[in-house]
Amino acid sequence: MSETAAQETTAHTASTAHGASIELENLTKHYPGGAQPAVDGVSMEIKAGETVVFVGPSGCGKSTTLKMINRLIEPTGGRIRIGGEDVTDIDPVKLRRKVGYAIQSAGLFPHMTVAQNIALVPRMTGWPKARIRARVEELLDLVGLDPGEFRGRYPRRLSGGQQQRVGVARALAADPPVLLMDEPFGAVDPITRDHLQDELIRLQHELHKTIVFVTHDFDEAIKLGDRIAVLRERSHIAQFDTPEAILTNPADDFVSGFVGAGAALKRLNLTRVRDVEMRDYPTVTVDTPLQQIFGHLRSSGESEILLLDRRRRPYKWLRRGDLMRAKGSLARAGTLVHDTVTRDGTLRDALEAVLTDNAGRVAVTGRRGEYLGVVDMETLMNSVHELLEADRLEAMEAQHELEEARAQQTHQEQEGPGGVTKA
Ligand SMILES: Nc1ncnc2c1ncn2[C@@H]1O[C@H](COP(=O)(O)OP(=O)(O)OP(=O)(O)O)[C@@H](O)[C@H]1O
Secondary structure, eight states: OSSSSSGGOOOOOOOOOOOOOOEEEEEEEETTTTTSSSEEEEEEEETTOOEEEEETTTTTTTHHHHHHHTTTOOOOOEEETTTTTEOHHHHHHHHHHHHHEEETTTTTTTTTTTTHTTHHHHHTTTOOOOHHHHHHHHHHHHHHHOOOHTOOOOOSSHHHHHHHHHHHHHHHHTTOEEEESSSTTTTSSSSHHHHHHHHHHHHHHHHHEEEEOOOHHHHOOOOOOOEEEEEEEGGGEEEEEEEHHHHOOOOSHHHHHHHOOOOHHHHGSBBBBGOOBBBBOOOEESSOOOHHHHHHHHHHSSSEEEOOOOTTTTTEEEEHHHHTTTOOOOEEEEEEEEEETTTTTTTHHHHHHHSSSSSSSSEEEOTTTTTEEEHHHHHHHHHHHHHHHHHHEEEHHHHHHHHHHHHHHHHHHHOOOOOOOOO
């Protein structure tokens, strides 16, 4: 059932390998000297193209389970199947070509350039030079880094977020169907982390890999996971379900404890900015003459206008008063745009941005930071209201079905097996 090898193009570098299923059967790791196994007979099926997130307390065995999938850690028991093929005993080097791996702090080699870091696996695999070069360019572009600017840089000259992007590009280099990510965004600041999460979601829309992602952060799990496996000690599965099901119906107290307070707010993590209506705001660019900006603002009926830079990225909010005081130059006028959200950002990201902005709105940007529209408090309030109303109706329906099933069962019990009413 391996859909990967056959699909790989040789003439071209384009990503073609979609995800492959992963099956873990009774997978066990007993470290030498450990009183108990670190991972104790975990079995799960991960569908092709799915993103599954492992969450659980520190030391519960998340990383060990993950690293057994590419056999960075050798299991002491059980089987691993990828795309239906049993890979428990194949050559680990061969296995790792099918499985990309990204870790916290990117783990880039400091003495190699960005391009050399990304090219590692394709080089080992013996790709021709021209194909490697084209693949590096394609991947840098894919993770949102300008190849011209970044291919020759050394890792120490990159920000934490940029290093992490290169780490993801490297993991994707040989176009593996499976991507393992071990707390890849654990070491970056919260805003960069949010952006990297958004990028991963966007990438996954394009690539459809099978991703297994480890995190401590339940909010991250909700945002990224198609399904979440909440693990307890020795990787025992407490619940393995969709984020919606875990939030609205946690299996037990352990899972509830993990979900934590504010389930309604966390629900906002499940809706994307792309799912709500954006407002079209009046915009001008830094090259627009001041007089024209005035005219534009007046005819728009809005109290402010968004100034874009030459690459159409949001730059400043300009109010009428700012323009009056500008005295012919916009250099000092207006308020710099501090925060933006992407279409893959969550409503929670948008709400946070809107709440910290005293004018109650945030600009939405595309892949290269270009302006797409604006989300404001009113849009958000309406969406949240609709969301909670839909949840309430769904819960009522589920309750109703449950009561009907119970009534039917009682009825059957009263009727008896032959349908004859007992006297
Ligand atoms: N190389 C090793 N030798 C012996 N024991 C180990 C080794 N690596 C991990 N362990 C133990 O196995 C258990 C599971 O560790 P693991 O790193 O998989 O947990 P984790 O859930 O990923 O933890 P964290 O969230 O803190 O990274 C822990 O009790 C740990 O001490």
